[in-house]
Every structure is written in C-alpha cells, then in structure tokens.
Amino acid sequence: MRHLITDIFAGHLFCAAGLATMTAALRHPVGSAMRMGAGIFPLILGGLLAFFGLIVFSRSAFRLCRRGSFSFAVLAKAFTRAFSLRTFFPAVLVGAGMLAFVGLLSAFGFVCAVLVLVIVSGFAHHEARWREILPLSLGMAFFGVGVFVWGLNLPLRVLPI
C-alpha cells in the first residue's frame, strides 16, 4: 500500500523530468541520421524517462483503484506525512549549515565556515547539546586547518583577515 502511494509520486517526478528534458532539448538541432544534432539524444532520453514515469504511475494507480483506495485525500495525507515540518526539520538545518559553508568560505575563511557548519547542522540531531557541539566545532576547525591546509596544502583561506 505504502509503496503504491510513493510510486504515484515517483511516477509524476519521472514524467515531469522527462517532459522538461524534451522541451529543453527542442531548442537544439535534431540533425540527420548521419550527422546527429545536439538535440536528438536528450530528446530520446526525455521521451524514455516520461514513458517509464508513466508506467510507474499508472501501474500503481491501477492497483490502488482496484482496491478502491485511489483518492486525492489518501495522496494528500501521505504527502503531508512525508513532508511534515517535524520530519523535515533535520534536513532544513543540515541544508542551512551547508549553505552557510558555501556563503562563508571565500569571504570569511575556512575556520568560520566550519564553525557555522558544525554548529548549525549539529543541532539537527534531537539529542544535540551545546556543551558537545561547541567543542566539536572548535576541534573540527583546528583539525581541518591542520589536515587540509597544512597537511594536504589545499588552497583554502583560513581566517577572515
């Protein structure tokens, strides 16, 4: 039952990706059989993707219909359960931490970026505590500078100044 509902979403996703690929591919020349253009291969791939997405979708829709449980309400319930704020909260914090790393690295240096990354993403775990995360972030900053900058000579800016 559960996988039938997820397959409905998966099918839509593949279909959408396939159609998007086909539309984008149409901007490029298709070419001839001998000299294939830049558009033909993505066009075929997009078509295949949409086709298999349709199979995945219709197969599970058919089975759900036969059980009589194919309704918008069932889908909406599954969707809100899968993407509720409570289940999604850790992902948001990890994402925020990585985005901070991206934003801070070139302007403020490696140490700042790692401190923020570890602190923000560290709180994604439900048992996170300040007295563990703070030492961990400092430790990772020192370790990172030692290993990546001095040890491996990666061209990273260390400090803001």
Next chain:
Amino acid sequence: MELLSNLSLGFDAVLTFQNLWYCFLGALLGTLIGVLPGLGPVATIAMLLPVTYGLPPLSALIMLAGIYYGAQYGGSTTAILVNLPGESSSVVTCLDGYAMARQGRAGAALGIAALGSFFAGTAATLLIAAAASPLAEFALRFGPAEYFSLMFLGLITAVALAHGDFFKAIAMVALGLTLGLVGIDVNSGVERFTFGLPELSDGVSFVALSMGLFGVAEILANLELREKREVFTQNIGSLLPSRQDLRAAFKPVLRGTLLGSALGILPGGGAVLSSFTSYTLEKRLAKDPSRFGKGAIEGLAGPESANNAGAQTSFIPLLVMGLPSNAVMALMVGAMMIHGVVPGPQVMTERPELFWGLIASMWLGNFFLVLLNLPLIGIWVRLLKVPYRLLYPVVLVFCCVGVYSVSNSVFDVGLALFFGFVGYLFLKLGCEPAPLLLGFVLGPMMEENLRRAMLLARGDASVFFTRPISCTLLVLCIALILLLAWPQARKARETAFQEG
C-alpha cells in the same frame, strides 16, 4: 609465463617504500571511514579523494584501491558488530554475522570474514591478471558501434540485477544519462541544460553528485530515524576461528569465491549480487537450512568471500574496456580522469607499469587488510561507540571540503547539497540511486559513440546489427529484456533479493 612476467613488472612498480606506504594508508583510512555506520564505499572513496590529489598517478590509484577494499571490509565489521549494513552488499553479512556476535562469537565472525575475504581477494586478483591481456586484445577490435551496444547491455544488466523495482531503476538510469549530458556538447560546442550557469558548462561535478546522493542524503535519512543502536563491545571472543569453524567455512569460501568472481564481471553485478546469490546458494546446500539467520558460519563465510571476489573482478570491465560496471567503479573512472589516466584498453599497452602495478597492489591491499584488521579491531570497536550526533557533523565537514577541493568551487558544494536533497527524496520514494550514477558516467560516452557510429555508417542504423560483436551484444540485451518480462523469471529475481 607472460602472466608471471607481467605480475613481476607490477610488483616491481608497487614495491617501493612510497607506494607500499600509500597502499597501507589507503587500506587504513578506508577501513576507518568504512567502519562508521551509514558510510558505504562510494561515500568513503568520494570523501577521501582529495587526500590523493598531490600524489603521482600510480600511488594515487593504489591508494584509492586500498580505500575501496578498506571501506568494503569496514562495512562488514559494522554489519557484524552493530547490525547496520554500511552498504547493500553487507546486508546478508548482518544476518548471520550479527547473530554470531550475539552468541559471543563476534571474534570468530570477524576472523572468518577477514580470512575469507583475503582468500577471495587473492584468487580474484590472479583471475584479473590472467584474463586482462586476452580481454584487452579483444577489446581493441571494438569500434563505436560495439562500444554503444556494450554500454547498452551494461545498463540493461545493471537494471536487471539491481534490487528494487525494475521500472523505477530504468527511469533512474535514464535520469542519470540525462544528467550526464549537462554541459558543452563535444560535437557541436553548444551548451545544453546549463540554465545559463557558467559553472555547469563543464558538466555536473561527479564528486558533487555522488557525495550528495550517497553522503548527504544518507545523513538526512539517518537523522529522521530516531532509533538507538546496540553495539557489541563486550566479549568479542578469540579472533582466531576454531579448527571446527575453519572446516565448516572452507567450502563456502571456495564456492563464494568462484561465484563472486563470475558475477563480479557482469555489469551492475559486483559485490551486491554476489553476496545475495552466495547466501541463497549456501542455504540451499546446507543440511539444516533452519540454522541460517541464527549464526550459521556458512552464511557468513560464503557471502563475505563472494562479496570481496565480486568487488575485485568488477575492476575487469573498467581496466580492460574503460567501462564502469557499478557505482564504485564509476567513481574510480572519475578519480582516474582527475589523475590524467583515461581508462580503456590502451592503458595496458601504453602504461603497463600503471596497469600491472594496480593489479599487484590489489593483492597487497588485501594482505594489509588482514594485517591491519585483526590487531586493530579494538580501535574500530571504540570508533563504533561514538554516538551518531557527534559523527555526522564530522562527515559533513569532510564531504564539503572533499567536494570543494576537486575544482576549488563553492558552487559544487551547493550542488552537492542540492543532490543531497534530491537523493533524500529518492530514498523516500524508494528509488535506488546507484543506477543513476552509472547512467551519469555512461551518458556522454554513449552519446558520443552513438553519433560516431552513425557518422561512420553514413546514417545507416543497421550497422548495430550487421557487425557481429555488436549484434551479439544487442541480442543478449533483447534476450535479457524478454526474460525480465517473463513473470516467472521476475519472481525468481525478487525472491533472490529477499532471501533471509
């Protein structure tokens, strides 16, 4: 005799102080990261890739291969002690390995896993060395049409042998092929699917993609589960298996090695299929199948050796044809490219010391693993005690720095984050990410070979069926597709992956 002279050439190249050190270091680091729960070989290799940048190509490849075996082996340690498979090929190790650990025989289980893997690794290395030359000669006869058909067969088998839903796996392959096309088209020079971003004109960074799908996504999924793990740290018992254990394990190891070596060569096969099939086989052959899942040593020894042999022989298509057969090999292609080695049949003739050196180092890597793991097991156990809330921020830092360092671009780190969320979505939707990665690597190669073949044949598509090798490969493809459509075969495939 040619085999011996080739191998001695390889050992000459490897047996320098520097290369031995990197082989050792690779195996050590690979095990260290691989032991951490939730980190399979793909994420481990991607994370440790920057460590190899400053090295000469041979040392770097030796180290990467060491990392791979280490990660593989570390995964089975986690499976035995924590009941957490680091990757799909150690799922079966969990069944009987963890049961043995619960009975206080964790040491014997670890010992058997190490010795079985070493035996399988040695046998598979010899097989690679023996098969490489004739296969590479055969591969030199391949033109674009043959390459295209071979890759097509590879993708179809990868889908057929991947566990999970068949249609979703095909869709994932198609998605991967499409993602591989992002960037400048080599034939016409136009930019495709770049959304006007100059950072994408060289294509999607391979490391960012794999790190997102296998590293970040895994962390996001783990954070959602709020379960406690039970680690067996008390009474591991003697590491050396008893004589009785050895006798019981001997035949399964032998069968596992044979099975794994054969299945590992198949595209998409590799370690996962080998271990599952070996478990099923051992269960069928056992006098008392009910012992399986309750600590039967055959159920551990067979799959562990099969898995290692399969991991090893999956190097054959990569080294001989330049075609990766699974996600790890796809990563190895990326790593080889970074070091300026284009994988393919020409490597053996143009850079024999590199080719044979890598093969020789495989055996050495396995040897170091046995040396390392038996005495260091105490350290790995202590590492397993580190709670996940302290572990994943560290992994994230490694991921970010690893992705950044490939081309010093923060854009790639953002891309890894994006693919992390995409991968998380895939996990929720029950779509395996491994076929996508394979498609991503093969996408550009397939398109190029298709276009070249059509150009050479003056637009006549029948070339794929008139050239004998290409025709054989395509007939195999069609047979495989028909087999998959046949309901009974589909049922057999499903039960093979559900065993245990």
